[in-house]
Amino acid sequence: MNSTLLHGFFRSSTAFRVRIALNLKGLAYDQRFRHLRKGEQRAPDYLMLNPQGLVPTLEIDNHVLTQSLAILEYLDETHPEPALLPKDAVGRARVRSLAYMVACEIHPINNLRVLQDLSKRFGANDGAVAEWFRHWVKETFAPLEQRLASEASTGTFCHGNTPTLADVCLVPQVINNTRFQVDMTPYPTISRIHRACIELPAFAAALPDVQPDAE
Ligand SMILES: N[C@@H](CCC(=O)N[C@@H](CS)C(=O)NCC(=O)O)C(=O)O
Incomplete structure (x- = not known):
């Protein structure tokens, strides 16, 4: 069972960023889709995870992470190769x-x-x-x-x-x-x-x- 779960939407550019980073790092993940035009990002169960009602949210390593830039840096720190940030x-x-x-x-x-x-x-x-x-x-x-x-x-x-x-x-x-x-x-x-x-x-x-x- 895969424990990494990305809450996103195909057209969300911020979820897209996280998909790219997970793929670059070679990390397997499941996806749960929140249809933004149908307002599913504001469903009560999702707001429990992400009170902002925005995608993406990443469930990983028993943590719930929000904000794509923070997620990208978390992935880079926990899986340093290939690096998303230069050494200098x-x-x-x-x-x-x-x-x-x-x-x-x-x-x-x-x-x-x-x-x-x-x-x-x-x-x-x-x-x-x-x-x-x-x-x-x-x-x-x-x-x-x-x-x-x-x-x-x-x-x-x-x-x-x-x-x-x-x-x-x-x-x-x-x-x-x-x-x-x-x-x-x-x-x-x-x-x-x-x-x-x-x-x-x-x-x-x-x-x-x-x-x-x-x-
Ligand atoms: N700064 C946030 C922005 C997240 C964001 O705005 N996501 C959009 C999709 S790209 C969203 O969920 N929009 C829902 C809405 O506008 O109701 C991040 O980088 O994660």
């Missing part, structure tokens, strides 16, 4: 900085509950919501592209030639962008890194479309 402090700072650009600046304001609120409370139609999404991606993808294209530490992946926390956060965002028709032409370096990542089995197996709950 400045490298770790760079990787975290790239990861946080996506995880802290784009994701929270483009999350489902925010987009739903734009419609419900402020009357935004589907076009306006998509415009909002694209705007906030562009605000961060433009400087992210600039950094990745110009900084010497960029390699095949965001930092060097092995995937890190930065790639784990980047790929789900790029996939999410496709749902809102984000033009990726201005971001050739991000696109190149994305292609390199999804060639890896750990990323490919975490893609939303291949999850059992995919629609």
Whole structure:
């Protein structure tokens, strides 16, 4: 019996991050799906695990972990190989900085509950919501592209030639962008890194479309 259980949803980019990390670390896990559009993340049994009513939650080693970045770091600390963070402090700072650009600046304001609120409370139609999404991606993808294209530490992946926390956060965002028709032409370096990542089995197996709950 497998004791690691990921509560997620195929389309959740934060659950996607955790799937990638579990796969990279070679950890077996089961998944319990919480359909976000049906509001299953707010079911009483799930709120007992994660009072925020957000996915992912990871049950592992007899612990209940929430917040994807915290989960990623837990996995990296408890299963150090392959490492998601570089050995040097400045490298770790760079990787975290790239990861946080996506995880802290784009994701929270483009999350489902925010987009739903734009419609419900402020009357935004589907076009306006998509415009909002694209705007906030562009605000961060433009400087992210600039950094990745110009900084010497960029390699095949965001930092060097092995995937890190930065790639784990980047790929789900790029996939999410496709749902809102984000033009990726201005971001050739991000696109190149994305292609390199999804060639890896750990990323490919975490893609939303291949999850059992995919629609
Ligand atoms: N900062 C949290 C964000 C979690 C989050 O917002 N998850 C989304 C899916 S990607 C969610 O559960 N949304 C439900 C909702 O908006 O109602 C993390 O990284 O785990």
